[in-house]
Amino acid sequence: NAGVTQTPKFQVLKTGQSMTLQCAQDMNHEYMSWYRQDPGMGLRLIHYSVGAGITDQGEVPNGYNVSRSTTEDFPLRLLSAAPSQTSVYFCASSPRRDSDQPQHFGDGTRLSIL
Amino acid sequence: GQNIDQPTEMTATEGAIVQINCTYQTSGFNGLFWYQQHAGEAPTFLSYNVLDGLEEKGRFSSFLSRSKGYSYLLLKELQMKDSASYLCAVSPPRSGNTGKLIFGQGTTLQVKP
Numbered sequence: 001n002a003g004v005t006q007t008p009k010f011q012v013l014k015t016g017q018s019m020t021l022q023c024a025q026d027m028n029h030e031y032m033s034w035y036r037q038d039p040g041m042g043l044r045l046i047h048y049s050v051g052a053g054i055t056d057q058g059e060v061p062n063g064y065n066v067s068r069s070t071t072e073d074f075p076l077r078l079l080s081a082a083p084s085q086t087s088v089y090f091c092a093s094s095p096r097r098d099s100d101q102p103q104h105f106g107d108g109t110r111l112s113i114l
Numbered sequence: 115g116q117n118i119d120q121p122t123e124m125t126a127t128e129g130a131i132v133q134i135n136c137t138y139q140t141s142g143f144n145g146l147f148w149y150q151q152h153a154g155e156a157p158t159f160l161s162y163n164v165l166d167g168l169e170e171k172g173r174f175s176s177f178l179s180r181s182k183g184y185s186y187l188l189l190k191e192l193q194m195k196d197s198a199s200y201l202c203a204v205s206p207p208r209s210g211n212t213g214k215l216i217f218g219q220g221t222t223l224q225v226k227p
Contacts, residue, residue, distance in 0.1 A: 031213030032213060033215075041219055044217070045200065045214060049213075059216070089194070092213065094213045099145075100145045100147075100164065102162065103213060105156035105157050106156060109154075
């Protein structure tokens with residue numbers, strides 16, 4: 001099993017450019033999430049999804065869009081990149097159970113906006 | 115809302131015991147997680163508490179007191195490889211198991227010889 005796979009691992013963008021961060025999981029997990037991690041601020045939830053066709057906003061959704069057309073994939077789109085979006089982005093997944101389950105994280109995408 | 119506080123940095127000696135605290139002000143939560151994150155890597159799951167009390171897993175233990183708004187992670191017999199950031203996170207109320215977690219800022223632990 002590959003687990004949670006994020007691509008690309010590194011990316012540099014210019015202000016105003018758009019791009020999509022890819023996230024795929026092969027564990028048939030229903031739940032997927034996107035977080036950003038900035039120094040001194042821990043992980044903050046951007047968007048999450050409880051299943052194909054269902055998404056919802058987290059703590060810091062502005063400037064980001066998501067969609068969940070399949071169970072496996074949960075891409076994160078930056079429509080017009082801003083320097084404030086320079087961060088490390090983590091995708092995570094977990095299975096649906098009656099109780100909380102640990103999340104499985106991808107290796108992250110390190111994004112710099114110039 | 116949720117407000118989760120952890121010390122920013124801690125230093126301890128190899129072979130010793132260290133306790134990393136997590137305090138929170140929240141209207142309620144389902145459960146509390148601890149994750150470990152080595153520099154440049156993804157967070158990995160360490161422990162989960164839903165009931166008050168101590169959960170032990172080898173060298174690592176985690177404690178929760180809902181009435182006091184307090185959790186801690188206890189690391190025994192510290193090893194150099196335990197140098198990492200330790201993240202406290204809660205799953206918000208009424209979210210069930212949705213993969214939605216609120217994290218503290220993390221505690222960076224440095225283990226010295």
